[in-house]
Amino acid sequence: MTRGLRPIFLAAVPAGFLGIFFLYPVISIVGRGLSGEGFSRLTELASSATFRGVVWFTFWQATVSTCLTVFLAFPGSYLLARYQFRGKALLRALTTVPFVLPTVVVGSAFSALFGRLSFDSGALGLHHTVWAIIGAHVFFNIAVILRTVGAFWEGLDPLFEEQAYVLGTGKWRTFRMVTLPRLGPAIAASASIVFLFCTTSFGVILILGGSRRATLETEIWRHAVWRGDMRSATAMALVQLMAVVAMVVVSNWLQRKRGIVQRRSSRSQPRPSRSLLLGNLTLLTVVLALPILVLFERSIAVKGGYSFRNYLALIHKVDFLPVSVLATLKNSLIFAVIATILAVVVGGLAAFSIVNWRGWWAHMLDLGMMLPLGVSAVTLGFGMLVALDQPPLDLRTSRWLVPVAHSLIGVPFVIRILLPALRSIDNRLREAAAVLGASPFRVVREIDLQIVRKAAVVSAAFAFAVSLGEFGATSFLPRHPDRITAPVALFRLLGTPGDLLRGQAMALAVVLMLLTGTCVLLIELFGRSRLGNVRGDL
């Protein structure tokens, strides 16, 4: 244990943050919806076959999407974890790019792709089916598994596998008996994030599902916004909340069950074989690059050929927007930087408290910090509007509310990515340092921070990308027109007919992707060099 540092004080920061910006709003809105006859709506819903179908479909599609994502991300995680090759950092950064793509853009890219591959009708028809939904979920989420599992795997000493080979164990058996169990916590952690993302996925269900499919998330929105039926919406939000709590409890328990002690390997990584690299690149191309390339093609396609004039138009003030495109990108960046800092600080303190403070409260904190990811944007957005409306918390029109909402969604990433790394630290290292006279702070700095640095960098990258792309909860918060973000600007361009606006929207989508990729790359380069090289120190 890190004596002297009292986790309870550290825990107060994330607990307070969660309490004020998440629990208080959510409890306010749920309490409001369930007052009076609200509870009877809950029992009515339980007996409705349609509603049970919605609940079933919500968790069925989330489960299938998560399993498929984990399966498809595995080879890539292995490549990133065990091999060194040119362009590795670039590849890592590229995988986070889909996060910032608005669903309507991805939806049209997928539709175009299905069209070109003749998948839009017939036996292979994907258009407006559940498989289109699942395909898009894999596209959006593959990076979460790839990066989280990849970073954790990288820290595992391959010595165990080598010993198994020496003892004559086959490759597959070694993977199953030695590698997979050790990866368990990282897989469970990242899969739980993907699962929650798919549970609350919104645009993908509506746009790619073609209106015939409904999930809890889309039903909550439809009832609250279109039908003006807050009672049903709240009852559904409560069902969603309970299901998410149950799911998080199980997944957190799975992650704690096996603490894996990592032994850092200091050996340099080999180059991958040509077939491994090619196989992986082909897979990632199909899943990630094809939709992105379609999008790029659309951004340069103009009548009668190809041109970059849509991009040039972005530099000047686009007539249609209240501010220039550069200003919207700047707004997005500022929000993302604030949200990332908040998420890393809050999530980092929470993860540290959870590891070092093994009481009942730590479990509650661990559970609570995950919930923003699994709760409907409607619940959070309206909750903030209803709850944060009196001084000293009259924040409804505050410019801080948007990054705070973004960071709530970034925090679960930070915690889930940091926890497996923190838990993997061999306590003997800490004890040895303490025995050698290191102060508690120095122990944390030299041991904990150094070992989790990769995980911290990955989690910051995700918090950043999530903030850049988020517009669920924040679309419910009042915004000043001159503070519009790039995704919102993109929506507005796509809201009016005209080739000019559509072309500029596509170009903006590509710029947004490039910006995300570049920032993620910078975060990683900065993080890795700035936080120093740990291997020689220990």
Added chain:
Amino acid sequence: MPAEGDSMYFGLTTLIAFSLGLLSACGGTPTTGGVSGVPSTIVAAITSDAGSIDGQVVTLITHDSFRVSEFTFETFTADTGVEVELLATGDTGQMLASAIMTAGNPVGDVMYGIDNTFLQRALDAELFEVYESPALGLVPPDLILDPQHRVTPIDFGDVCANYWIDRFDDELPPPTDLLDLIDPIYEGLLVVQNPETSSPGLAFLLATIAEFGDGWEEYWHSLRQNKVAVTAGWADAYYGEFVAGGGERPIVVSYASSPPAEVIYADPPVETAPTAVMVDTCFRQIEFAGILAGTDQRLAAEALIDFLLSDTFQQDIPLNMFVFPASNAAELPPVFLDHVTLPDQPHILTPAEIETNRNAWTDRWTEIVLR
């Protein structure tokens, strides 16, 4: 959000507004600056209040597709001393739901953009304070849907089926009315939006209900047989399934002023729009502004409502939001007039009829078309 494209309102004028606009375009006295065009008594009313409201900041809540030219509100500030702060809160449905959530302790002072399909819900929730603007005299009476003046009409437009002109010829003439759309020769050509998730989708459903009465269910059975496609929102219909975005279907539910937008935002520039409107399929949407109950800046809010009906603001509306100004006095830009179509008799239902029946209608629609 999936309905991002929906809150773009396009439309057509009433005959009166149209002829007045034409009149002024053909040499009527051009109006310049300030709140000109509004009778001088109104200007006097505004300026006499100015003493008490000078220096106040009034907050205008809008939907996401609210757009205004750069210096429009500066005119208002110069005339009244009141500054305007804009806040956007999602599409119309989100904006209304947020306002109902915060009723009594509103985020702003005035809300703009509530339309006739949502109006009754807003009135039932007692969101607005009564205010009868002196400028209402310039608004055609058929736009004033609330006789108690809790809301003031600011603009209007129509949702209509649009078609891609090049895809039709002598062999396959363009469809003209709702019944054509169930004709087997137009099988598989139409894409509509889900009325449970999209504002134009709902408007189109309401058009068929206004046209066929109880027969609307049978009509939609036939549309389904004729292989109508359904999308969640406007953007995925127009840019996904419709020809404009590379899709295959040449008929889409959009707005009567989509053709002018196709010309104004064409790349490269074009002389005529590639799309045209089916004038007999239109449903009228009217957008209103109202003073939110609970405001502590009632006088400044009144002045803002008056300003929204002034020529300065009204003439700024067409090319920003692609709808028609409510005021008869407002001049319309030629590029808008040249390419917009005028439905003689758009379909309309009262806000009370819509609110009473919409959930039952859309439930039934879902059973007929999607299940």
